[in-house]
Amino acid sequence: MTEKSKDKVYEDSISNWPxxxxxxxxxxxxxxxxxxxxxxxxxxxRVGVKGKSAVDLAxxxxxxxxxxxxxxxxxxxxxxxxxxxxxxxxxxxxxxIELGKRILEESRTVExxxxxxxxxxxxxxxxxxxxxxxxxxxxxxxxxNQVIDIVTAHEGTVTMSSVYVREIINLxxxxxxxxxxxxxxxxxxxxxxxxxxxxxxxxLVFAGRIMKIKVLDHIIIGEExxxxxxxxxxxxxxxxxxxxxx
Numbered sequence: 001m002t003e004k005s006k007d008k009v010y011e012d013s014i015s016n017w018p019x020x021x022x023x024x025x026x027x028x029x030x031x032x033x034x035x036x037x038x039x040x041x042x043x044x045x046r047v048g049v050k051g052k053s054a055v056d057l058a059x060x061x062x063x064x065x066x067x068x069x070x071x072x073x074x075x076x077x078x079x080x081x082x083x084x085x086x087x088x089x090x091x092x093x094x095x096x097i098e099l100g101k102r103i104l105e106e107s108r109t110v111e112x113x114x115x116x117x118x119x120x121x122x123x124x125x126x127x128x129x130x131x132x133x134x135x136x137x138x139x140x141x142x143x144x145n146q147v148i149d150i151v152t153a154h155e156g157t158v159t160m161s162s163v164y165v166r167e168i169i170n171l172x173x174x175x176x177x178x179x180x181x182x183x184x185x186x187x188x189x190x191x192x193x194x195x196x197x198x199x200x201x202x203x204l205v206f207a208g209r210i211m212k213i214k215v216l217d218h219i220i221i222g223e224e225x226x227x228x229x230x231x232x233x234x235x236x237x238x239x240x241x242x243x244x245x246x
Contacts, residue, residue: 014042014048014053014054014055023035023039023040023042023043023054023055024043026039027039027040027043037058037062037068038055038058038059038062039055039058040058041058041061041062041093042054042055042057042058044089044092044093044096045057045058045084045089045092046089048084049083049084052084057084060082061079061082061085064082068097069130071093071097072097072130073130073132076090076091076094079093101126101127114141114145114179114181114216114217115145117217117219117226117228117230117231120139120181120183120217120219121219121221121226121228123139123147123150124137124139124150124183124219124221125221125226128183128184128185128221129185129221129222129223129224131185131187132187133155133156133157133187134155134156134157134158134184134185134186134187135152135154135155135184135185136152136153136154136155136158136162136163136182136183136184137150137151137152137153137182137183137184138150138151138153138168138171138172138180138181138182138183139180139181139182139183140171140172140175140177140179140180141177141178141179141180141181141216142176142177142178142179143178143179145179145216148175148176148177149175151171153167153168153171158184158196158197158200159196159200163200163204165203165204165207166207168180168204168207169207169208169211169213172208172211172213173211177213178213178214179213179214179215179216180204180208180213180214180215180216181215181216181217181218181219182201182204182215182217182218182219183218183219183220183221184197184218184220184221185220185221185222186220186221186222188222189222189223190222190223191220191221191222191225191226191227192220192227193220193227193229197218197220198234200218201215201218201229201234201235201238202238202241204218205235205238205239205242206238206242209239209242215235215238216230216235217229217230217231217235218230218235
């Protein structure tokens with residue numbers, strides 16, 4: 001084998017790199033923070049394609065996706081257009097991104113979240129801001145306002161007919177929840193509530209009052225901004241309206 005061909009093998013195959021330069025070995029020795037985004041992704045890919053190392057392929061993927069956030073936005077079917085990505089690799093990429101979101105979500109599941117719409121928004125927006133369709137989620141809290149669980153109640157356009165109030169209340173009873181925070185996203189990026197959003201929230205507040213489960217807020221998530229029904233005084237208004245109808 002000529003010196004030139006040896007150089008080519010070195011470039012194309014990470015297994016032929018010096019051990020101290022290989023992403024996996026560097027991660028184990030120095031920690032994941034020492035690696036670039038492309039090197040971390042290369043560890044998931046494991047191997048590249050003809051003429052490209054796993055790191056080269058990872059750089060291409062990140063470039064075509066316009067960054068890690070863009071990679072998250074892409075559907076699995078969209079990734080098949082990138083040469084070198086198989087079912088297994090796409091599944092590994094999507095699974096790792098989802099795990100990262102769940103770790104972030106767990107780290108933000110803290111006591112006191114009910115005291116601030118901003119805390120609820122910070123908990124939810126990494127998962128919800130880039131969704132291409134509306135998703136309605138419920139945060140169930142105990143009597144100390146600690147998060148019990150976060151449940152997706154509906155995917156698709158949020159309407160009175162799609163959000164089943166009875167099912168949400170049944171879930172609250174199942175979890176033994178004392179309070180709830182609702183949230184859904186607006187894929188348009190504009191979080192201003194529609195008349196339908198207001199009607200749904202009022203009905204949920206009424207149902208919560210009947211079952212003695214507090215509705216603390218309904219947050220609509222847009223592009224780097226949100227709308228809080230509690231902050232705007234609407235939750236209080238709906239509770240007052242319920243009291244007047246009794």
